[in-house]
Amino acid sequence: MKTLGIITFLSLVAVLSLGNLNRNELNEIALVYALGIDMDSDNYAVSLQVINPQPPVNPTDKMPVIVYEAKAKSMGKAVEMVSKKISRQLSPAQVQLIIIGEKVAETKGVNNVLNYILREPGLSSMLDILITKDMSATDALKVISLMEDIPGSEIVKTLRNTEDNWGSHQRIVPTQLKADILSRGKEGIIPTIVLYGKENSAEEKALLETTSPKAYLELSGLTILNEDKKAGWLNDNESRTYYLIKNKLKHSYFSAYCTDNDDKEEFGLTIIHSKTSIHGMINNGKPKFTINVELTGDLDELNCNMDITKPEGIKKVEKLMEKEIETSFKDLLEQSQSMNSDFIGFGDIVRIEDKVNWKKYEDKWQSEIFSTSKFTIKTKVLVRNFGDTNLSD
Amino acid sequence: MEIKRIGSLELASMIILFQLGSSIVLGMGMEAKKDAWIAIGISTLIGIAIHFCYVALYRTGGAGKTFTSILQEAFSRPLGIFFAGLYYLYFLYLAARVTADFAFFINEVLLWSVSAWVIKLSILLLVAYVCFLGIETLGRSSEALSFMTIAFLILVIVSIFFLEDFHLNNLRPILENGYTPILKAVFPTLITFPFGEVIVFLCYYQYLKSFSSFQKHGWLAVLISGSILMLIAILNVGFLTAELAKFFIFPFMKTIEHINFLNFIRHLELLAVLIFTIGGLIKISIFSFAGIQGLAGIFKVKKDQKMILPFLLTVYIISVVFMNNFIIHLFIGLKIVPLYIHLFFQLFIPIVCLILLVLKLLWRKRKRLMHTT
Numbered sequence: 001m002k003t004l005g006i007i008t009f010l011s012l013v014a015v016l017s018l019g020n021l022n023r024n025e026l027n028e029i030a031l032v033y034a035l036g037i038d039m040d041s042d043n044y045a046v047s048l049q050v051i052n053p054q055p056p057v058n059p060t061d062k063m064p065v066i067v068y069e070a071k072a073k074s075m076g077k078a079v080e081m082v083s084k085k086i087s088r089q090l091s092p093a094q095v096q097l098i099i100i101g102e103k104v105a106e107t108k109g110v111n112n113v114l115n116y117i118l119r120e121p122g123l124s125s126m127l128d129i130l131i132t133k134d135m136s137a138t139d140a141l142k143v144i145s146l147m148e149d150i151p152g153s154e155i156v157k158t159l160r161n162t163e164d165n166w167g168s169h170q171r172i173v174p175t176q177l178k179a180d181i182l183s184r185g186k187e188g189i190i191p192t193i194v195l196y197g198k199e200n201s202a203e204e205k206a207l208l209e210t211t212s213p214k215a216y217l218e219l220s221g222l223t224i225l226n227e228d229k230k231a232g233w234l235n236d237n238e239s240r241t242y243y244l245i246k247n248k249l250k251h252s253y254f255s256a257y258c259t260d261n262d263d264k265e266e267f268g269l270t271i272i273h274s275k276t277s278i279h280g281m282i283n284n285g286k287p288k289f290t291i292n293v294e295l296t297g298d299l300d301e302l303n304c305n306m307d308i309t310k311p312e313g314i315k316k317v318e319k320l321m322e323k324e325i326e327t328s329f330k331d332l333l334e335q336s337q338s339m340n341s342d343f344i345g346f347g348d349i350v351r352i353e354d355k356v357n358w359k360k361y362e363d364k365w366q367s368e369i370f371s372t373s374k375f376t377i378k379t380k381v382l383v384r385n386f387g388d389t390n391l392s393d
Numbered sequence: 394m395e396i397k398r399i400g401s402l403e404l405a406s407m408i409i410l411f412q413l414g415s416s417i418v419l420g421m422g423m424e425a426k427k428d429a430w431i432a433i434g435i436s437t438l439i440g441i442a443i444h445f446c447y448v449a450l451y452r453t454g455g456a457g458k459t460f461t462s463i464l465q466e467a468f469s470r471p472l473g474i475f476f477a478g479l480y481y482l483y484f485l486y487l488a489a490r491v492t493a494d495f496a497f498f499i500n501e502v503l504l505w506s507v508s509a510w511v512i513k514l515s516i517l518l519l520v521a522y523v524c525f526l527g528i529e530t531l532g533r534s535s536e537a538l539s540f541m542t543i544a545f546l547i548l549v550i551v552s553i554f555f556l557e558d559f560h561l562n563n564l565r566p567i568l569e570n571g572y573t574p575i576l577k578a579v580f581p582t583l584i585t586f587p588f589g590e591v592i593v594f595l596c597y598y599q600y601l602k603s604f605s606s607f608q609k610h611g612w613l614a615v616l617i618s619g620s621i622l623m624l625i626a627i628l629n630v631g632f633l634t635a636e637l638a639k640f641f642i643f644p645f646m647k648t649i650e651h652i653n654f655l656n657f658i659r660h661l662e663l664l665a666v667l668i669f670t671i672g673g674l675i676k677i678s679i680f681s682f683a684g685i686q687g688l689a690g691i692f693k694v695k696k697d698q699k700m701i702l703p704f705l706l707t708v709y710i711i712s713v714v715f716m717n718n719f720i721i722h723l724f725i726g727l728k729i730v731p732l733y734i735h736l737f738f739q740l741f742i743p744i745v746c747l748i749l750l751v752l753k754l755l756w757r758k759r760k761r762l763m764h765t766t
Contacts, residue, residue: 121501125650126659175647176558179634348562355566 027053030088033065034152036137037113038101043071045101046078047138049152050086051094063205064149067141075116092122097152098174099130099193101137102230109228110188111181117174128156128171131190131223133233140193143202143217155217159191162219167252167271168239169219181228184362185347188225189242192233193217224343226366232339234332241328245291245344247276254297256324258304265304269297269321269383280349280373282357287373289346293325295379299386309390314383322379329377342370399600401607403532405614406539408594411679412587412618413542414672415494418665420644421622425578426635427564430626432578437619439579440588441612443739447591448608450743451598453750460596460683461690466753467746474691476742481687483738484593488680489708490726492516493716495673501719502646503666510713516674517705523678524685524701528600531678538671543621545668549661550624552654559632582727585735587622588615592739596683642723681705 034049047069052062068085072078082090100113117123132140145154162169169191180188195202197215207213222239224232234242243249255268273296280289299308299317307313336344347365351358361369422429422436454463460480465473496512504512523531553559568575601607629644632651638644649662681704689700716722 121505125647126653173558173651175633175637175651179637182636183634351569352562352565355569 028088029091030086031091031094033094033150034097034099034141034155035095036099036101036141037075037104038136038138039103039107040071043073044075044078044104045069045071045136045138046075046082047141048079048082048090049141049150050090051150064145065151067138069138075113076120092120093124095123095127097128097130097156099132099137099140099155100190102132102134103136105131105190105223105225105228105230107229110177110190110225111228114174114178114181114228118178125175126173128159129174129177129190130155130159130193130219131230133192133194133220133223135195139195139202140217143195143215144205144207146208146213146216155193158217158219163250165251166240167243167249168236169222170243170248181225183348184365185342185349185351185358186345187231187341187343187366188228189222189343190225191219192221192223194220224339224341226341231341232335234335237328238332238335241325241332242344244274244293244295244325245276245278245329245332247274249274253300254295254321254325255301256320258306258320266301267299267304267317267320268301269295269381270300271295271297272384278346278349279353280346281354282350282361282369285361285369285372287346287350287369288376289349289373290376291329291378293329293377293379294382295321295325296382296384297321299383302386308386314386318381318383321381321383325379325381326377329379330375333375337371337373340367340371342366346370346373397527397529397600398602399528399532399597400602401610403536404594404597404601404607405611407532407535407597407675407679408591408611408614409618410535410539410542410672410675411593412591412615413621414587414676415491415669416587416622417546417625417672418498418643418645418669419494420629420638420641422578422583422626423635423639423644424582425574426639427569427630428567428575429578429630429635430564430623431568432575432583433619433623433626435575436579436583436588437616437623439584440591440619441615443584443589444591444612444615446743446747447595448598448611450747450750451595451604452608453747453754459599459687459690461687463595463750464746467749477687478691480738481684481691483734484680484684484687485704485708486711486734487590487593488677488684489711489716490722490730491673491676491680492708492712493722494726495669495677496712497719497722498643498669498673499666502643502662509717513709513712516670516677517709519674520677520681521701521705523674524682524705525698528597528682531675531682532600535675538675542668542671545664546621548658549649549652549665550628552652552658552661553628553632553648555654556632556651558651559628561631563631563634564627581731581736585731585739586726588619589735589739591615592743593679593683596686597679642719677708681708 031051032048033051036047036049038045038047047067049065049067052064052066054060054062054064068082070078070081070085072081079090098117100110104110104113141151143151145151148154148157159169159171163171172190177188177190180186195215195217201207202215207215221236222234222242223230224234240249240252249271252271253268254271255266258265258267275294277292278289280287302308306316308317336342342365347358347370422432425432451463454466458466461474461477464477464480467473468476492513495516496509499512500507500509523534598604598607625645629638629648632648633641633644641647646662646665649665652661653659685700685704686697688704689697692700694700
């Protein structure tokens, strides 16, 4: 009984007094939603988009986020230096978006940034990485959101929306990006974001006072890396083709011209299902690849003068689409070869299917061998439905 | 005093939790890069063979006897006690190593600003309580905890197979660099950690209700834990690719962080910490209980529980004073300890012991034959 009494007393003392040793109250934490990393003449300029909490019942006029910046020679130092400006303790656990400035990718390379992201134990692993084009990451974080509460959340949701519906951009997580950069058989690729309109007007609340805002962020293409530095940029259509070749397209929309010689009218298919497989090998130092694509789509828009009630009409539509896809593949492959950068990952195919030759040519793959490859493209398009009507005039 | 007994299933679950304990979160066999799973598969087979060797050692040493008496039977009485003492100190050192592993892991993943000595103190207090309550508690709690662990592991493994970025192609081409990296990974690292550490169970076979039924099915436990480790290696390489996985200190934690099953099951790395805690607790308890029992037998202490405090205090002091730098700890643990310490205690002495015991058995048979004729 006596020991029980002592234990009860000690527990009571512990519960009542030791709880104050280490607390994390919610109004003493600053939740960082997005991180932006720029380069400023040898220093890293880190900007943090911190959520500005508002009372739920009476929303005041405060802006939903505040962007803090700091400059230092290393990123971790810059983040800690922000504590001189901010009244709360930074909590990196909620970061969902990291925007890398263009200058970082052009000068020092993305490796330092990625290593910091992977090493920092507080950062979550499931965050999105974007890179900017023609602007700095700080400006991207300062743009006011149009539909969502938090600007970072708007960017993240736009990325997911594009991934599901248009397919020209997909999310990339830090581990996959680092694995792509480390792999000898392919190059890393990061979705790009640009600003339309003027930067200074994008930060102000006056932007929201019209129905058609004059400045907004938009996803635009993919930035291709060479090892870890920026090597090129793919535009919107090429990005979509890229994901089609990689067999990662979910839903999309492809359109093609109606006839071979008449370049005026188009028809469009909503792609529901796509499957691509690539096989290849190296013969006497010359790589050869076969690409098989199968697409299934619903006819969405037909501005052509053809009769699709007959089987020949549908076959004609399918053939035109196949040709269009083959052309876009060829464009993408030409661009990849002229840039001397195998971002699609043909090197990995060779490594799996032809490992003896891969060992011989591994070091020179990106710089010399890849540009001499020959491709055979086989496409097959299946039009499943054609909407509610079969008007065709 | 009645000797407490444990059933075969309890001992098997102890073996499974013991072997999975600290090996799940560390990257095993990553020197073999993509073929890590082959290395682990080979080590599992070797581990089953090692398990049978220890079972044979126990049988020839006279079933129902403690580890000390087996050693005394093989070597002479004083030499046997000397080797037994060495073994119990070896278990003490291993208990300190697992405590340090566990504390580093918790520091890295969960509680960054908590000092290591606090974490080590908390887990050792728990281990002390388990050892105080005896072998039955250890057996029953391992059984219950092993069900929980295996259920969680199945959930994780199934979810990772459905991840978007998991490609089995990352494991190809198989045997890209030939057999040499695999053999380098298997010997000496993989067969000694975790498969060779089963030698500690020589102290536990005396508590079994029926040794013969365990003999027939005990190797299944080694097979199950080896297959789980192999699956985890496949998952790590398939998701993170071999070039990236070897950079992570805890690759399995990184893989688990990416699980997003149906957008509903997320952030499972917090549960993974729980699993490692369970594994760490059981492993330290198994080493400690064996050491305490053994040392109590050597020093002829009547109540085993009197030995708990000195033993665990020593474990704590070694763990806090000597093991506070993770990089040096890993280097010693994966490069120096397997080669010089594990091989000596896990393979060399048991084989010598086995040979001596078999010779004695044959000699006794010959003597009996000569007597009857």
